[in-house]
Amino acid sequence: MGPIYVLDDEPVIRYVISEALHDAGYITRDTACGAEVLRWLQEGKVPAAIVLDLLMPGMSGREFLQRLRENPAWADTPVVLVTGAVYADDTFPPEDSYQALVLKPFDLRELVCAVRNTLDDACFGRGGGRGVREPSGNSKIS
Amino acid sequence: MFAMEPLVLGRSFPIAVSKDSCLMLLSAAGVVEGWQTFDSNSTFLGYLPEDAEGWPLETLVGPPQQRQKIIDHESPGPFLVRGKGGTQYYVTAQRLGEGVLMRDVTRVTSEAEADRVKACCSVLDGAHDAVLVVNEAARVVFGSLQAQRMLGFAKGDLLGQPIAGLLPEFAGDFPVNGPVPLRTVRQDGSSFIAETRVTRWEHQAVTFWIVWLRDRSAEVSVRGAERQMERGFRALIGGVEEYAIFTLTPDGRVATWNLGAQRISGYRAAEVIGQHVALLYPSEARLANRPEQALEAAKRDGLFLEEAERLRKDGSRFLANVALTAVRGRRGELRGFTKVTRDVTALRQEAQQGNERSAAAEREQIRRRFVQIAAHEFRNPMAGVKGTLGLVRDRIASGRPIRSPEDLLDMMEREVNRLAELADGILDAFHTEDPSCPFDLVPYDLREAVQAALGPFKAAGTRSFAVDLGKDPAPVNGDVERLAQVFRNLLSNAVKYSSPGSTVGVRLRREQACLRVTVWDHGIGIPAQDLPLVFKDFFRASNLKGRDPGGMGLGLQLCRHIVDRHLGRIWLESVENLGTRVHVSLPRLEV
Structure with a gap:
């Protein structure tokens, strides 16, 4: 099982999500920058799942998702979307581009549950067999 | 003259006659027995020998008294006679044995007459109408310049032309009273309708006829079209219901009234025609001379426009959109007014x-x-x-x-x-x-507000700051906390929309009676189409596309309110992907 990437521009949220997932037994890696995650992917470090904030400065969550789904090498990576609000406009990504949606402010257990379900679906429901890699890094709040 | 003496009479006499002459033999019964022209193909008075011989002379030449003069040849003439087809000729006659030698002197006479009338008629060259002077033989002895032009003749070619050739419908009866439209033939055979008048003119005991021709073909068609258009136009206007379209006499009385005018005002044509247009004005407008002023304005400027209340027949009022136009004749004289009125109350x-x-x-x-x-x-x-x-x-x-x-x-x-x-x-x-919210305006140095706002941003260290506040004091009368808030907001935007490590600048300059603070960045800028919206509540530039910089989007709106309260001005320049400059200009406090 690869690490779970946590992508959010809010350091506090990044921290609590990472900690909670860590407590639940997952390995995580977090950043505020979508471009950095893409770089990791290009280096071949494909995660088990990505927890993604929608509204971020720089590359938006929607833009990141689009880039993610474009490359066949990592297009199947499950994504849990975390957002403050759902707008019915073109800033929101298409429904089939993410696997779960969690609204802020969220209950941590609810979030961990969403991640776990998504990973289960990825392993069993959607054929599983996702490449299991050794974690290439594990960052905590600095 | 080729006449020979003694004359041999009889059908076999060969005697040469000139081209303009004819030797005629008459029986005692007055039947033409010989009609010898220059050759068998030449005519005299329009007749070939074969046309004339065997016919009583009276069937060939008229009128009787003139004919008799030829037969009697009491004098050599010339006599005015009518030949074939009624064409008139001047002839002289001379007894030659049993016969009469006749000579056609029409052209000679015409030329002589032309010479005679020329001096008198040259004044006619200036006439607008084409003028022909015709002698008793119905030959043209003078054609004005305009006649030459109108009929297409070169100078001099009109002389001697039979008028019958130019005006085929002309019965030859002089005088013609009043203008008569007659078909007129040009030299090239084309024809047109000319308004024709003929007047009699006695000159040196000789009678002439003056023919006045006016080419009305162009005018007639234009007038016809105008009349037709006018009829169509009247029908069109009369039927318009949406607009009141009516005309006024020069003194402002109603002259015509359409359906729309009836519908809008409630007056029927019969009730309103002849009444002064003031009838349609409310009393206070009438007292203020508004109707007269409107007419005067239209008279002076050609057009008068207004949107004002008008009165219906039932006394109710409506908001009228009015266009009043002066109508002038060709010489500029006022013929009246047209008025187009629209009821715009509902609109x-x-x-x-x-x-x-x-x-x-x-x-x-x-x-x-x-x-x-x-x-x-x-x-x-x-x-x-x-x-x-x-x-x-x-x-x-x-x-x-x-x-x-x-x-x-x-x-x-x-x-x-x-x-x-x-x-x-x-x-x-x-x-x-909220305008009632109090501002604490005190004299102080604007540089303090800028420095206070800069502090936290400098401390964060994510951008480098280029600060140029000058050495001179920058006194303003302001609310220290509010102005610091303005610069905090502007700096926050500059940081928010630029990349870490880039430079954000603040500059203060004195400009005449003002102090201008400019906050600039090399950030993403604002798309041109969004610039008019930046000072509105919750503004978010369209180039953010879901990138959330945070905040309520109230910052610039708030800045503008604060600057307004300081009697200052705030504006913004921005180029997408190059950066933004926000200027705040405040009145400098004169110490």
Whole structure:
């Protein structure tokens, strides 16, 4: 099982999500920058799942998702979307581009549950067999 | 003259005659027995020998008394006679044995007459009409320049032309009273309709006829078209219901009245025609001489426009959109006025309601947008607090250690502070917009406000700051805290929309009676189409595309309110992908 990437521009949220997932037994890696995650992917470090904030400065969550789904090498990576609000406009990504949606402010257990379900679906429901890699890094709040 | 003496009479006499002559033999019964012309193909008085011989002379030549003069040849003439087809000729006659030698002197006479009338007639060259002077033989002895042009003859070629050739419909009866439209033939055979008048003229005991020709073909067709158009136009206007279209006499009385005028005003044509247009004005407008003023203005400027109340027949009023036009004749004389009036009462009401509706819709949109943004902005720090609490609770429940609990408490405090700041920002914005909210205006140095605002941003160290506030004092009369808030907002935007490590600048300059502070960045800029909206509530540039810089989008709006309250000006220049400059200009306090 690869690490779970946590992508959010809010350091506090990044921290609590990472900690909670860590407590639940997952390995995580977090950043505020979508471009950095893409770089990791290009280096071949494909995660088990990505927890993604929608509204971020720089590359938006929607833009990141689009880039993610474009490359066949990592297009199947499950994504849990975390957002403050759902707008019915073109800033929101298409429904089939993410696997779960969690609204802020969220209950941590609810979030961990969403991640776990998504990973289960990825392993069993959607054929599983996702490449299991050794974690290439594990960052905590600095 | 080729006549020979003694003359041999008889059918076999060969005697040469000239081209303009004819030797005629008459029986005692007056039948033409010989009609010898220059050759068998030559005519005299229009007749070939074969046409004339065997016919009584009286069937060939008229009128009787002139004919008799030829037969009697009491004098040599010339005599005016009619030949074939009634064409008139001047002939001289001379007894030659049993015969009569006749000579056609028409042309000679015409030329002689032409010479005679030339001096008198040259004045006719200046006439607008084409003028022909015709002698008793119905030959042209003078053609004016205009006649030459109109009929297509070269100078001199008109002389001697039989008038019958030019005006084939002309019966030859002089005089013609009044203008008669007659077909007129040009030299090239084409024809046109000329208005023709013929007058008699006695000159040196000789009678002439003056033929006046006026080419009306062009005018007639134009007038016809005008008349037809006018008829069509009248019918069209009469039937218009949407607009009142009517005409006024030069002194302002109603002359015509259409359906629309009846519908809008309630007056029928019969009730209103002849009445002064003031009838349609409300009494106060009448007392203020509005009707006369409108007519005067239209007379002076050609057109008068207004939107004002008018009176219906039933005394009710309507809002009229009026265009009053002066109508002038060819010489500029006032012929009257046309007036087009439209009842715009309903239209204006609708527009007003529409404005109210759209303003309400805009307010509603702003309200919804505010709620959306506020919810979103509050959710991030709340998520931080709630998440941290959840983490602590779960750790306690599972008996896992809580690492650096102070850090967690700090984090929660920061998030709660953020929530408080957001609430303050919203309240600030609403307060500042409230005109009754007091500003504490004191004289102080603007540089202090800028420095105070810069402090926290410099401390954060994520951007380098180029600060140029000059050496001179920058005195203003201002609310220190509010102005610092303006610069905080501007600096916050500059940082928010530029990349880490880039430079953000502040510059202060004295400009005449003002002080201008410019905050600039090399950030993403604002698309040109969004520039007019930047000072509106909740503004977010369209080039953000879901990138959330945070905040309520109230900052610039708030800045403008504060600057306005300081009697200053705030404006913004921006180029997408190059950066933004925001200028704040405040009145300099004269010390």
